[in-house]
Amino acid sequence: MLDNVLFYVFAGLAVASAVLTVTRRNAVHSAIFLITALLATAGIFLQLRAEFLFIVQIILYVGGIMVLFVFVIMLVNLDVAVRQIQFARQKWVALVVALALAAQVGLMFWSSGKMPGQGLPVQTAVAADKLLPNSEELAASLFKSYLLPFEIASVLLLVAMIGAVVMAKKRTYRSDASH
Amino acid sequence: MLPIDHYLFLGLALFIIGVIGVITRRNVIVVLMSIELILNAVNINLVAFSRLYGDVAGQVFALFIIADAAAEAAVGLGIIIAFFRNRETVLEDEMDLLKW
Amino acid sequence: MNAALQATMDFLKLYWAPLLCGVAVVAILPLVAGYIVLVERKIMADMQARLGPMRVGPHGLLQPIADAVKLLIKEDIIPDNADKLVFWLAPVLSVAAALLALAGLAIGPAFQIAPNINIGLLFVVGVSAMGIFGIVLGGWASNSHYSLMGALRSSAQLVSYETAAGLALVSGLLFAGTLNINLIVKAQFDQGIWFGMLAPVALFTYLVASIAETNRAPFDLPEAESELVAGYMTEFSGFRWSLYFLAEYTNMIVVASVATTLFLGGWLRPFPRTHWLDMIDFLPPLLMVAIGVYCVVRVPKQPVRVQQLFMLAVAGLCFVVALVLLAPVVAPKLNPSLAEAVKPFYAGIHGGFWFLFKVSAYIYMFMWLRFTLPRYRFDQLMRLGWHFLIPLSIINVLVVGVAMIAGNYFHLQGWTMLLVTTPAAFIALVAALAILAVDKGGGNEPDRSAASDFYAG
Numbered sequence: 001m002l003d004n005v006l007f008y009v010f011a012g013l014a015v016a017s018a019v020l021t022v023t024r025r026n027a028v029h030s031a032i033f034l035i036t037a038l039l040a041t042a043g044i045f046l047q048l049r050a051e052f053l054f055i056v057q058i059i060l061y062v063g064g065i066m067v068l069f070v071f072v073i074m075l076v077n078l079d080v081a082v083r084q085i086q087f088a089r090q091k092w093v094a095l096v097v098a099l100a101l102a103a104q105v106g107l108m109f110w111s112s113g114k115m116p117g118q119g120l121p122v123q124t125a126v127a128a129d130k131l132l133p134n135s136e137e138l139a140a141s142l143f144k145s146y147l148l149p150f151e152i153a154s155v156l157l158l159v160a161m162i163g164a165v166v167m168a169k170k171r172t173y174r175s176d177a178s179h
Numbered sequence: 180m181l182p183i184d185h186y187l188f189l190g191l192a193l194f195i196i197g198v199i200g201v202i203t204r205r206n207v208i209v210v211l212m213s214i215e216l217i218l219n220a221v222n223i224n225l226v227a228f229s230r231l232y233g234d235v236a237g238q239v240f241a242l243f244i245i246a247d248a249a250a251e252a253a254v255g256l257g258i259i260i261a262f263f264r265n266r267e268t269v270l271e272d273e274m275d276l277l278k279w
Numbered sequence: 280m281n282a283a284l285q286a287t288m289d290f291l292k293l294y295w296a297p298l299l300c301g302v303a304v305v306a307i308l309p310l311v312a313g314y315i316v317l318v319e320r321k322i323m324a325d326m327q328a329r330l331g332p333m334r335v336g337p338h339g340l341l342q343p344i345a346d347a348v349k350l351l352i353k354e355d356i357i358p359d360n361a362d363k364l365v366f367w368l369a370p371v372l373s374v375a376a377a378l379l380a381l382a383g384l385a386i387g388p389a390f391q392i393a394p395n396i397n398i399g400l401l402f403v404v405g406v407s408a409m410g411i412f413g414i415v416l417g418g419w420a421s422n423s424h425y426s427l428m429g430a431l432r433s434s435a436q437l438v439s440y441e442t443a444a445g446l447a448l449v450s451g452l453l454f455a456g457t458l459n460i461n462l463i464v465k466a467q468f469d470q471g472i473w474f475g476m477l478a479p480v481a482l483f484t485y486l487v488a489s490i491a492e493t494n495r496a497p498f499d500l501p502e503a504e505s506e507l508v509a510g511y512m513t514e515f516s517g518f519r520w521s522l523y524f525l526a527e528y529t530n531m532i533v534v535a536s537v538a539t540t541l542f543l544g545g546w547l548r549p550f551p552r553t554h555w556l557d558m559i560d561f562l563p564p565l566l567m568v569a570i571g572v573y574c575v576v577r578v579p580k581q582p583v584r585v586q587q588l589f590m591l592a593v594a595g596l597c598f599v600v601a602l603v604l605l606a607p608v609v610a611p612k613l614n615p616s617l618a619e620a621v622k623p624f625y626a627g628i629h630g631g632f633w634f635l636f637k638v639s640a641y642i643y644m645f646m647w648l649r650f651t652l653p654r655y656r657f658d659q660l661m662r663l664g665w666h667f668l669i670p671l672s673i674i675n676v677l678v679v680g681v682a683m684i685a686g687n688y689f690h691l692q693g694w695t696m697l698l699v700t701t702p703a704a705f706i707a708l709v710a711a712l713a714i715l716a717v718d719k720g721g722g723n724e725p726d727r728s729a730a731s732d733f734y735a736g
Contacts, residue, residue, distance in 0.1 A: 001286035007181055011189045018193050018216050022200030027208050028365065028419060034212045035412065037193075041219045044189070048180065048230045050238050051397050053222075053245075055405045060245050063408040065215065065252045067438060070415050072256045073208055074431070076263045084270065087203050094202040102195040109187050125180040126233050133397050134238075135458055141235045142242070149239075153246050160250030167257035170264070 006047045014040035025086055027073045031066060038062050051134045186227035193220035205270045211255050218248045301392045304381055312528035313343030319646050326650045337581075337589040353517030358422050361514070365420035370519045373413025373526035380407035380533045385460050387546045387634050389627030399460040400452070400537065404445060407492075407533050410526060411437050417523070418511035429510025432657055433501030436491055439664040440498075444488035446672035450481035450679045451541040464545035471552040471693040475542030480675045480704045482542045484668055486644070489534040491664065493527060496649040500657050535641040536634075543637045546630030563632045564605040571597030604628060666718050671711035678703040678710075 017037035024030045042057040088094070142150055193216055200213025222241040229237025263269060266276075291298070317332065317339065324331030332339030357366060383402040385391040396402055411434050418430020451474045455463040467473055475482040491498040502510040512523050539545060550556045574594035581587045607625035611618035655663065682703035686696045 001282065002290060004181060007185065011185075014189065015192050015196070018196040021216065022196060022204060022209065022213055026362075027206060028362070028416070030209050030212055032365065032368070032416070034215065037216060038219065041193075041223060044186075044223055045226055048186075048226050050226045050230070050241075052401075053226060053238050053241055055398050055401045056242060056245060057222075059401075059405040059408060060249055061215075061219075063405065063411065063441075064438075065249050067411055067415065067434065068252060068256055069208070069212065070412070070419075071431070071434070072260060074415075074419055074427070075260060076208070076269050084205075086205060088205050088272065091203045095199060098195055098199045098202070101198070102191065105191050106188070109184055109191070123231065125231050128180075134235075135397055137235050138238055138242070141239050145236075146239050149243060153243055157246060157250050160254050164253040164257035167254070168260045 003047060006043065010040045010043035010047060013037075014044065027077075028070065031070050031073055034069075035062055035066050038066065049128055049131055049134065052138050180227075180230055183227060183231050186223060190220045190224040190227070193217075193223065205272060207259055207269050207271050207274070208256075210271065211252065211259075215248060215252065218244055297392050297394060300390055301382060304392060305378060308378065308381070308529060308532075309347070309525055310343070311532075312525050313347055315528050315531070315642065316346075317343050319649075322643070322646050323650050326647075337583075337586040340589075347521070350517055350521040355518065356514070356516050358514050360422045362420045362422070365416050369413050369417030369420055370515060370522035370526070371413075372416065373410050374522045374529070376406055376408075376410035376413065377526045377529035377533060381529065381536075383460070384533065384536045384540070385464075385546075386536075387627055387630035387632075388461065388464075389623070390631060391460075395459060395461060398458050400448065400458050400463065400541065403533060403537055404448065407530060408437075408441055410530060413523070413526065414511050417515065421511070421514035423514055426511050426513045429501045429513070433494060433511055436494070436498065436501065436657075436660060436664070439661060440488040440491035440668070443664060443668035443672050444485055444492060446669070446676055447481040447484035447488060448537070448541060450478045450672065450675050451475075451485075453676070453679055453683055454478065455541070460540055460545075463541060464547060467544050468547055468551050470696070471550075472696070473542065473544040473547075475544075477696055477700045478542070478675070478679055478704070479701075480671065480707050481679070482538070484672050484675065485538055485542065486641075488664075488668060489538065490645060490648065491660070493530045493534055493645075495531070495645055497652040497655050498660055499649075500654055500660065531642055531645060532638065535638045535645075538641055539634060539637040543641070544633075546626075546634040548629065548633050560608045560629065561605075563629060563636075564601040564608070567597045567601035567604060571595075571601065604632060667711060667715050670714050671707065674710045675704070675707040678707045 014037050017033045017040060020033040021030050021037060024033065038057065038061050042054045042062070045051075045057060046054040197213045197216035197220060200216065201210050204210055204213065222244055225237040225241045225244070229235060229241075259269065262274065266273065268274065320342075321331040321339070332342040335342045335345045357363065380403045382392040383396055383399055383406070385394075414437070415430050415434045418426040418428075418433075421427070452458065452463075454470070454474045454477055455466045457463060457466070490496075494502055502512060512520055515523060544551070548559050548562075550559065571594040574590045574597065578587050578590045578594075581590055607621045607628060610621050679700065682696075682699040686692075686699045689699075691698060
């Protein structure tokens, strides 16, 4: 019962925040609503008993990536941008295409139980109190079965860090002041 | 856990809203934020199936996606800052340096 | 409808104790934070050879209440072009993050708001990291230069030192083997030694990083009065400012609690497993009795009758607390059959006392450093974080890991583990200082490019 209530609360919050994110004029407001959407997603993870992923989402996504976004928004803060047109010229075509995609996939999910021989998996999940401790299980899997992707991910992060620093650095002209 | 299609529909809703954000908004920073929404929708999908099958691989995959999203956001925002310094704009229509 | 009611009743029956703890913490914490400020002012005064607040109430003990009333009745000023939604949201975010972080902590084995979280320590660290938004958005929403610069500097500082703090915690967690707070303290009990002694470099790194995390001196440039007015808090007045301020002191308590749990043995008394040192159990009641006796001795020195009665009341309170602390220790000696029944009371009451004692000692260290050291300039601050603390903590994780493997190979346990971890700590410190020395040669000229805008001056 509590499970259901939590899911609907977090799901509603996530969808509402997402809609608000893509429709606000002010980029900082968009960022705040994206933070709310990410927190709601973290809540969904918690409701699915993925505790480590819940806290990683909060530390990395909300505490790291969104701080970066807010910093950059403040750096490029243009008052003039708020008064310009926010949506591109192709917005109606884009909306129609996106809704068509949504209808297709939604229909696929909805009808998948109805046709013979096909369908979404009918098995039920393990009961919540019989789950293994999440951090330990994830750590075991990460460092045993998925060690190579883990190392590649760390190299990827190193490369991204160097790339971001190089790109955002201002060019310093050491020779003389004329440039 | 609720029946799996609840989570699939939630993932679909977030994905479509993210897609609409990416293809409709002019402000490049908001486009990047919508990409983050898309990645989150995929994460919800992965974690829901991981819980259904009891296999923690779904959560490991979602963890890698989060790390990847961090790298991509950092590089993307670096590009935006570099571009902004040159052209003073964050609107995607005005980023047409290669046009003649 | 009935199912919903039934579900609510079931929830309450299961979780009434944590809910009560949570309500108690949220209700009492503003008062406690106010009194920590009074303690800080008194300690500051003592270190500066003066008396501190003495007027409001006996010995200034009602000062926090007067301050709180003043802040609540102040006019709420919102700057002209401030973004109203974000202006309202920012202090709320700071306080919410700080208070929520408290939910993952345990004051003694009996007082826990969210018991037995699998990710315990990481939850506290992660949620308190969300307080950065309160600062950044507050500075931006104020629509003022000082606020924005203070906010950007403060959040840059917080983000930098968060990495060092997290890696320091990882070094400590290597010994614990788990993130669950109860199990961390139990691991310290099983090994009979505090992890702060096994990983002293980690404790030092976490101490420095936590001072920077809470924006305290000597890292308080973003909110120093002589630098940027009040930094990101400039435009917030009255109740909004008191929310930021409550968030800062709650963050101090959170950070001290995390350090106590992981490095200082949590709620264990010193030497918890050596039974011939059981007389240490009598220290808490003795301490309270000593404070009570001191109050009684000072009664005749008070000038006013009210103050004399007040001192007597404080003394009486100390004696009552001493009795409460004494009971679980003395009862099994008087009546051996009570030994089993008294154990949870002993663990709860003495555990709570030792935990609060260690947290207070840590916070006293914060205050001591504030009144002793001059402030760091912002570029010096960032340099310390990135060029010294982060390499130090990374090398420390590496070296402590190697030391642990060596210790396990030789079947060292507890105190004997010190044989491998002390040289490891020494190596880590030497390596980090070597990096700093090499770096000092090259990085002394100020960067002339405008990208270091935020760090200027």
